[in-house]
Amino acid sequence: MTRDPPRLLPCGDTAFTIEFGTRIDAGANARVLALDAALAERGWPGLLETVPTYRSLTVHLDPLRADPAELGRAVLALAAEALAPVPSRRLWRIPVVYGGDFGIDLEAVAAHHGLAPEAVIERHSAPEYRVAMIGFLPGYAYLEGLDPGLALSRRPSPRPLTPAGTVSIGGAQALVASIAAPSGWHLLGRTPEKTFVPGREPVFLLQPGDRVLFVPTPPERWDVLAAAAEAGEPVAELCEA
């Protein structure tokens, strides 16, 4: 396997990005998570936070305690090493009610690909995904692993508000949304699970690197599961290996 050398991209005086690729790619994401883990283990004076994404790691620093150029070069050198991949120990089984009012774009996505809605559900719930990035809004989990046969570019105009718990696809990405927000993605379903609850421990359910399986769930189960989630009970199942 050929590996492109990582690139150091400046983000002003308080951050820099180490970029491993420009496309969605499991290999690039594995290198991102390996660098993230190596930095967490090693620590660095003035290094504040790291943000893993599909293809890059952004490092935030305090320019009063670290020299941004120097720290950037040091982290780039570390990124160029063959870092040990980080095993993803946590696997979540997340219940999803597909179609109807829960996923208003299921039929359109099916029609676009010339598939039956059931086939879209099957293909969407078949793979084991990996949380490649949590971003945009708190707890929004961007997944890697979507069946390429389902990929579909975003809607021409975003919807002003999509519900909390929305499970959607945009381009080659799959997403579990936490809170209600505007979105230009295609809504396939919803999960009653809450991935972001201030005051709960943990506040954020999912972490970058976690594995995710979607479990198709009949709409009749929604009320029971939603009530449980509202009461703070977990409705997604965590298997640690």
Next chain:
Amino acid sequence: MNARLHVIRLTGAASLQDAGRRGFLRYGLSASGPMDPLAHAAANRLVGNGPGAAAIELGLAGARLRVEGGAVRLALAGAPSVLRLDGEIIAGHRSFVVREGSELEIERPREGVFASLAAGGGFAVPPVMGSRSLHQRAALGGLDGQPLREGDRLPLAPFPPGGAAEQALDPVPLEREAPIRVVLGPQDDLFSEAGLATFLSQDFTVSNRADRMGYQLDGPEIAHGPGGFNIVSDATVAGSVQVPGSGRPIVLLADRQTTGGYPKIATVISADLRRIAQRRPGERLRFAPVDLETATRLARAQGALLAGLAARLRPVAGVAERLMSANLAGEAVDALRAGD
């Protein structure tokens, strides 16, 4: 029961902000915190607080506030506003005591956008995830996860007893004329030469779509390169200048989205975040490139300025000012005349 600050009237945006909520960028939560950290720290220092205590941040806002259930020491710093205590004009960038039942009127600022109103001892609202800063999109922090509204009663920490002298600070200039300095990147290579030239040489105007999340700018369109304007989402920082397909740049700020799928042509240096935040809708600005070394030097200079605020406090000593602080300005003038 502690004293409270009762919001009688409010026009514009206002929220509680402290130094910000750190450590959650990897979970999609931006730090929030003051749009003008120097103004925020100055207001806090004036009332004897640490620089990162929670204060009310007013954004192009006017307000009338009544102190209930006790006295409080207050100070306003940042965008200059006319202040009236029970109808009498008082100076900004200095502390003053407001007695129970008194009303403070803050006019919409004459220039700039953000002003911070600090209270001695701070505001007694519980921190959420380590911070009292409001993050409005996440409905987190502040007073019950909401911006300030008319009718709110903000609980104040106990007013420290004793008659500490009132303090004053020279206002930190808003520096609204000079260009906003940027470091190019992370994705400047995704723009055409003409696009980069447009960005660095033309005037832009702050649009009406400007809030704590970011400022969208009007002006000439910035041309992308042949690769187009979509990237696989990566992380944003405070100051990221992202350019969507419209070619109209958006400067991302304190409450921004933590990741985005548009290329970022440049990053506003940390020392100039407060300067762009203080530009109003309709005001022009220009960008000027600096290298990373310069940006770092300027960040450290601003850090030193912030750390040195406490040492630059000066007790309000003049007779007129002292009497004014006791809200007896009218008598003070008479007393001075009598002394001629």
